[in-house]
Amino acid sequence: MSELVPRAADPIRPAAASPLRITVDGATLEGLQGQSIAGVLLAHGRTAWRTTVAGHPRGAFCGIGVCFDCVATVNGESDVRTCMRRARDGDAVETQDDGTSNDGTEPGERP
Amino acid sequence: MSVSVLVIGAGPAGLSAAVAAADAGAMVTLLDAGDGLGGQYWRHLPPERSSVREARLHHGWPLFERLRERVAADEAITVLTEAQVWAVETTGAVTVRVLVGPADAAGREPLALAADAIVFATGAHDRTLPFPGWNLPGTFSAGAAQALAKGERIAVGRRAVVAGAGPFLLPVARSLTDAGAEVLGVYEAARPLHAAKGWLARPHRLLGAARKGPELAGYLGHHLRRRIPYRLGAAVVEARGEGRVEEAVIARLDADWAPVPGTERTVAVDAVCVSHGFTPRLELPIAAGCRTGPDRFVLVDADQRTSVPGVYAAGEITGIGGVDAALVEGRIAGHRAAGGDRSALRADLRRRRAADDVARRIEAAHGVRPGWRAWLRDDTVVCRCEEVPYGRLRDTAAATAQDSLRSLKLTTRAGLGICQARMCGRTVEELTGAAPASAADTSDQRPLAAPIRLGDLAGLATTPHGGKDTQ
Ligand SMILES: Cc1cc2nc3c(=O)[nH]c(=O)nc-3n(C[C@H](O)[C@H](O)[C@H](O)COP(=O)(O)OP(=O)(O)OC[C@H]3O[C@@H](n4cnc5c(N)ncnc54)[C@H](O)[C@@H]3O)c2cc1C
Numbered sequence: 001m002s003e004l005v006p007r008a009a010d011p012i013r014p015a016a017a018s019p020l021r022i023t024v025d026g027a028t029l030e031g032l033q034g035q036s037i038a039g040v041l042l043a044h045g046r047t048a049w050r051t052t053v054a055g056h057p058r059g060a061f062c063g064i065g066v067c068f069d070c071v072a073t074v075n076g077e078s079d080v081r082t083c084m085r086r087a088r089d090g091d092a093v094e095t096q097d098d099g100t101s102n103d104g105t106e107p108g109e110r111p
Numbered sequence: 112m113s114v115s116v117l118v119i120g121a122g123p124a125g126l127s128a129a130v131a132a133a134d135a136g137a138m139v140t141l142l143d144a145g146d147g148l149g150g151q152y153w154r155h156l157p158p159e160r161s162s163v164r165e166a167r168l169h170h171g172w173p174l175f176e177r178l179r180e181r182v183a184a185d186e187a188i189t190v191l192t193e194a195q196v197w198a199v200e201t202t203g204a205v206t207v208r209v210l211v212g213p214a215d216a217a218g219r220e221p222l223a224l225a226a227d228a229i230v231f232a233t234g235a236h237d238r239t240l241p242f243p244g245w246n247l248p249g250t251f252s253a254g255a256a257q258a259l260a261k262g263e264r265i266a267v268g269r270r271a272v273v274a275g276a277g278p279f280l281l282p283v284a285r286s287l288t289d290a291g292a293e294v295l296g297v298y299e300a301a302r303p304l305h306a307a308k309g310w311l312a313r314p315h316r317l318l319g320a321a322r323k324g325p326e327l328a329g330y331l332g333h334h335l336r337r338r339i340p341y342r343l344g345a346a347v348v349e350a351r352g353e354g355r356v357e358e359a360v361i362a363r364l365d366a367d368w369a370p371v372p373g374t375e376r377t378v379a380v381d382a383v384c385v386s387h388g389f390t391p392r393l394e395l396p397i398a399a400g401c402r403t404g405p406d407r408f409v410l411v412d413a414d415q416r417t418s419v420p421g422v423y424a425a426g427e428i429t430g431i432g433g434v435d436a437a438l439v440e441g442r443i444a445g446h447r448a449a450g451g452d453r454s455a456l457r458a459d460l461r462r463r464r465a466a467d468d469v470a471r472r473i474e475a476a477h478g479v480r481p482g483w484r485a486w487l488r489d490d491t492v493v494c495r496c497e498e499v500p501y502g503r504l505r506d507t508a509a510a511t512a513q514d515s516l517r518s519l520k521l522t523t524r525a526g527l528g529i530c531q532a533r534m535c536g537r538t539v540e541e542l543t544g545a546a547p548a549s550a551a552d553t554s555d556q557r558p559l560a561a562p563i564r565l566g567d568l569a570g571l572a573t574t575p576h577g578g579k580d581t582q
Contacts, residue, residue, distance in 0.1 A: 001268065001269055001381055002259075002265060002266065002267050002268060002382070003265070003266055003269070003291075004263075004264060004265055004266075005264040005265070005266060005290045005291050006291075009291065010264060011164065011167060011289065012162040012164040012165055012167055012168060012264075013162060013164060014156055014160040014161065014162045014165075014264060015159070015160055015161050015162065017159040017160045018159070032159070032160065033157075033159040033160075034156070034157030034158065034159030034160045035157075035263060036263065039259070039263040039265055042259065042263075042265050042267070043263075043265060047248040047249050047267075047355055048248035048354070048355065052498055053498065054498050056246065056498070057248050057354055057355070058246070058248060058495075059248045060251065060255060060259070061250070061251060061252060061255060061495070061534075062236060062237075062251075062252045062254060062255050062534070063251065063252065063254060063255025063256070063257075063258040063259050064151065064236060064254060064255070064258050065144070065214065066236045066392075066530065066533045066534070067252075067495065067530050067533065067534050068496065068528075068529040068530045069495065069530075071529070077215070077216065077217055077564075079215065079529065079562065080214065080215040080216070081214055081215055083255075083258075084144075084145075084214035084215065085213055085214045085215065085216075086146065086157070086213070
């Protein structure tokens with residue numbers, strides 16, 4: 001399980017950041033100011049949030065914005081690299097399922 | 112009037128280029144896609160979670176602080192962060208197209224920037240060779256483990272293995288342990304003899320590499336102290352689990368990196384962190400017309416000048432030499448881009464020779480060997496985005512006697528997904544033997560350096576060059 005280093009146990013003891021809340025598919029997740037959206041998810045032990053066309057789970061892989069595995073819909077905008085996007089209080093994140101396109105059609109029906 | 116210099120990328124190479132250019136009297140613009148400076152090497156906590164002890168996670172942190180303070184304070188240097196360069200135009204002066212704002216957001220501010228000289232310092236990302244299960248959640252590139260530990264204080268797992276090739280595996284293991292993870296082992300594909308030949312040839316030369324020698328010695332000391340096994344000639348050949356990684360299969364490798372049958376053993380883990388080297392981020396220099404060499408790095412002369420007048424390159428896009436190479440190349444590029452005199456560079460030219468030597472040793476000791484293909488199975492995904500399995504790729508290449516990379520990609524869809532072949536491009540070329548028709552047809556060529564939303568594209572009075580959109 002991925003996790004955030006507990007502040008008290010962290011040898012470098014980062015400043016106590018104020019909390020923030022985002023929703024992921026409607027459920028509220030607590031995070032800290034300055035975390036990326038992927039960081040908030042990983043801190044909650046979630047390592048997968050996207051579903052591929054073939055139905056397989058994916059999460060963060062490269063961590064630096066080059067693999068695009070970690071994309072999600074953020075405040076209505078699809079394909080946001082969550083490892084590159086800082087979480088903001090109130091962000092509404094929806095996970096993406098590439099097996100169904102946004103308009104609800106099956107992949108075979110796509111042009 | 113002073114010369115204007117545009118530096119793209121604010122890692123070690125770009126930061127030192129910007130400072131050197133300002134020292135030589137230029138007006139400098141330094142931009143980076145990220146929202147902080149330091150690049151991959153000095154990736155650090157955001158200001159909201161800063162730490163006075165952050166130096167403990169880094170090498171050369173005081174130098175980074177000096178560079179960061181300097182670029183912030185110097186009136187001759189303008190710093191733009193969250194500035195994604197997405198295209199380069201070469202009609203007339205080389206112009207870069209930039210979107211400024213939160214990553215991948217719609218409605219970011221568009222900019223078109225040109226200057227008397229441009230320094231590309233876009234760095235590299237780590238390369239992971241495919242293995243069965245590398246697409247399971249819980250498998251990360253080693254760089255991801257490093258970036259998340261340094262930049263967010265996230266441990267990607269509690270029980271991890273680190274594997275692949277190259278000296279980079281050591282700082283990754285260190286960062287993971289510092290973040291509280293248990294590292295069960297570091298598995299280096301190079302065999303002892305091979306590694307020793309690369310590193311021990313002409314040892315006196317290593318002394319010239321200022322930071323790298325002591326840094327590597329420090330990691331080895333750390334390994335012994337913490338008793339993390341460091342195995343040469345071994346690899347993670349499979350990751351297994353239901354929906355996420357639960358086990359890693361480790362095998363001994365022969366000198367060509369082929370697994371030795373019967374040596375497999377399984378360990379229970381929740382994270383597998385793998386990197387087999389680095390791939391330079393070449394799309395911008397290639398779009399600008401810069402020539403690349405046979406080893407697929409940007410070709411530069413003694414002044415870090417590329418084949419395009421007024422365009423310089425520094426850091427890992429010119430070769431994988433680590434932070435010392437990036438810093439010295441940046442200084443030379445920035446100084447010369449600003450029109451600085453060459454005679455001032457004598458010491459830096461000497462340092463660059465030492466850094467080049469480190470780059471050659473890394474390649475000689477840890478360069479990818481062809482035997483790794485033996486750990487692939489027919490259903491092992493090679494292209495992560497389009498989920499193209501190895502069997503289909505191999506059979507298509509064989510059936511059609513493909514010699515054009517482009518047609519092979521169109522038939523199999525390998526490399527046509529949203530990452531634009533950043534993850535699998537070189538692997539697909541290697542596995543199929545499909546030759547790029549020309550340098551401009553390699554997987555390194557990407558008309559758009561980053562996906563851009565249709566709405567934004569329509570709003571920009573520019574000719575789109577084609578390429579994939581995200582919407
Ligand atoms: C994830 C990761 C972690 C690493 N950690 C270590 C480590 O701990 N120790 C070590 O010895 N080596 C590490 N390395 C190796 C490292 O790449 C080099 O040591 C060093 O950072 C290279 O410096 P550079 O300036 O050439 O490139 P980088 O440090 O990679 O800097 C390049 C910069 O360019 C920016 N950029 C790229 N493309 C664009 C664009 N289109 N528009 C705008 N900006 C752009 C990037 O955001 C980045 O900040 C790491 C590499 C990776 C990939």
